[in-house]
Amino acid sequence: QVQLVESGGGSVQAGGSLRLSCAGSRATVSNYCMGWFRQAPGKEREGVATINSDGITNYANSVKDRFTISRDIVKNTLFLRMNSLKPEDTAMYSCALRESLYCGVRPLNGASFGYWGQGTQVTASS
Numbered sequence: 001q002v003q004l005v006e007s008g009g010g011s012v013q014a015g016g017s018l019r020l021s022c023a024g025s026r027a028t029v030s031n032y033c034m035g036w037f038r039q040a041p042g043k044e045r046e047g048v049a050t051i052n053s054d055g056i057t058n059y060a061n062s063v064k065d066r067f068t069i070s071r072d073i074v075k076n077t078l079f080l081r082m083n084s085l086k087p088e089d090t091a092m093y094s095c096a097l098r099e100s101l102y103c104g105v106r107p108l109n110g111a112s113f114g115y116w117g118q119g120t121q122v123t124a125s126s
Helices: none
Strands: 003-007 011-012 018-025 033-041 045-050 057-059 065-073 077-082 091-098 120-123
Touching: 018 033, 018 091, 018 120, 033 065, 033 077, 045 065, 045 077, 057 077, 065 091, 077 091
Parallel strands: 011 120
Antiparallel strands: 003 018, 018 077, 033 045, 033 091, 045 057, 065 077, 091 120
């Protein structure tokens, strides 16, 4: 059973930065489409960023030029570097794995991801 464990969330002032980590076990994260998703209270889940096995990335328009998805093959870990955080970035962030090399024509669609972590809370206050 694939396991994904997130860490790195916390509370920061608007304009601050955080780096989220997602450690994978029983699956090599670089061999799959991996993604970060978020959900704020009362809102639908939103795709934030994805990376496929070739390293091709996709970002939601709301986070482009502020967030960066990456991975460490040796550590088998997925990262999300978040800069210039805004209050509207406040949400529970989860990483997910799609059992495919590629993320498909709708890469930020969470419905195609079969394995999820438990999430880590990010709060950016003004």
